[in-house]
Amino acid sequence: MTPSPSPDHRQLLAARALHWRRTRKTTMWLLALWLGTTFGTVFFARELATMSLSGWPLSFYLAAQGASLVYLAILAAYAVAMNRIDRRFARQLAQAQA
Numbered sequence: 001m002t003p004s005p006s007p008d009h010r011q012l013l014a015a016r017a018l019h020w021r022r023t024r025k026t027t028m029w030l031l032a033l034w035l036g037t038t039f040g041t042v043f044f045a046r047e048l049a050t051m052s053l054s055g056w057p058l059s060f061y062l063a064a065q066g067a068s069l070v071y072l073a074i075l076a077a078y079a080v081a082m083n084r085i086d087r088r089f090a091r092q093l094a095q096a097q098a
Contacts, residue, residue, distance in 0.1 A: 008096055015092035019085060026081045030074050037070045 005013070041048070041062045048059035 011096045012093070015089060015096060018092075019089040022085045022088075023082070026078070026085065030078055030081075034071065034074055037067050041067050 041059065045059040045063075048062060049057040051058040053061045
């Protein structure tokens with residue numbers, strides 16, 4: 001018969017599960033934004049070509065520069081969000097060990 005986990009162990013498992021749930025949720029939102037940016041610039045290229053930015057069709061600008069800037073913002077948002085999630089997890093671990 002296996003012994004039941006201690007309250008500290010259960011708290012650790014709950015903190016770990018919450019950490020990974022937050023990580024997956026953040027990753028899925030940012031991947032959806034990435035997909036929307038990639039798909040949107042290609043799918044709506046004709047409609048975007050009717051608008052211009054500094055003399056260039058908006059579809060060209062988004063394909064050449066805009067999408068890359070969005071991808072860079074996605075990477076920055078991921079780094080900030082993961083640092084925040086990891087700090088929360090570290091605090092929860094410290095509370096479980098105290």
